[in-house]
Amino acid sequence: MADVWLQSLITATPQEGFELAITLSRRGVKYTQPDTEVLHKLRPEYANSADALTAASQVIAINFQTVAAANDYWRKK
Amino acid sequence: MADVWLQSLITATPQEGFELAITLSRRGVKYTQPDTEVLHKLRPEYANSADALTAASQVIAINFQTVAAANDYWRKK
Amino acid sequence: MADVWLQSLITATPQEGFELAITLSRRGVKYTQPDTEVLHKLRPEYANSADALTAASQVIAINFQTVAAANDYWRKK
Amino acid sequence: MADVWLQSLITATPQEGFELAITLSRRGVKYTQPDTEVLHKLRPEYANSADALTAASQVIAINFQTVAAANDYWRKK
């Protein structure tokens, strides 16, 4: 809670928005399992599984919907 | 029902909104399995599984869409 | 069909909205398997599985998006 | 194609909207597997599995989002 990691959903570019969506997805994991050592040990489990990578990409896609809407899809660029 | 846990979807910051999304996700579990002892026993099962953590992060992402929309994406910040 | 269980998506508070989302999620199950005895027998299967509880929470989250939008996120509260 | 089964997304009540969401979910299955005999044989497989029933409820929830939006959430009721 003390740690401020999300100040705004607004980003300069869609790519930065996509990267924010990745941060949100990882934070969702980290709030559930805060032990970074455990997370580190789990990494090979999902980074080498096609199903797990697709599932990770899906969470990013859902968070990207939120970030993109927040930025009005960067339409004025 | 007697227990009031959700008074508003409005939060001061996006980070608090994300944390509210986590609360909503946990409440969804708790309404289905109210026995906290059972929930406690299940914790190692999902907190040590990459797939389960990704699934948890996905539920948070879906709830965060709702909270973010409710707050008009904290755009005026 | 004769049984009227959903008259409105409007609720007084966000918490009641969340509880309506739970009702919608359960009704989705019940329309598919109307036999309450079968449903009763399946209960331990999902109420004691972390994955099943996360999946249940996800359906609630999706239905809560609908209910929250219907109520304009209870913004005027 | 010749068979007209979806003339409108507008329904008189939210409950009819929910039932239309069930129809849409079933049609999604039927377009993929049109053989009703096969579908009939598969029924016990999912109607007696908690995971399959939750998955079915999720598809209904997604389709209900569409139907509810189409009906402007039946707000004027």
Next chain:
Amino acid sequence: MADVWLQSLITATPQEGFELAITLSRRGVKYTQPDTEVLHKLRPEYANSADALTAASQVIAINFQTVAAANDYWRKK
């Protein structure tokens, strides 16, 4: 790329919109596995599995959300 298969999301009726959602879902598969012979071999695997059919129906439901929104839910019909 040379093959033009998606000129518009606008359809005359909701049913045609649902059928376009099916096309989108299949195209998503085909872009990932363009070899039609492989796809043909995989067909019995999912067309005879209740879980796979529900999953297919879910992708259609997500794409139907997009098509329905594009057509403003065919409200003026």
Next chain:
Amino acid sequence: MADVWLQSLITATPQEGFELAITLSRRGVKYTQPDTEVLHKLRPEYANSADALTAASQVIAINFQTVAAANDYWRKK
């Protein structure tokens, strides 16, 4: 980060939008597993599994929702 791969969500046609959705889906995988050799090895695992292809199509469908909304569904075409 140095690599600019997403400059805009705006595309000339819905089909290009669908192809952008595929790019977003693949990038979601690549950010999680940047090692292209590993990704190459995983390819047969998902390209020959009906479940994995449906899951891939689902991520594309979610990203296509975002791209389609960004382009106002290419309605003025």
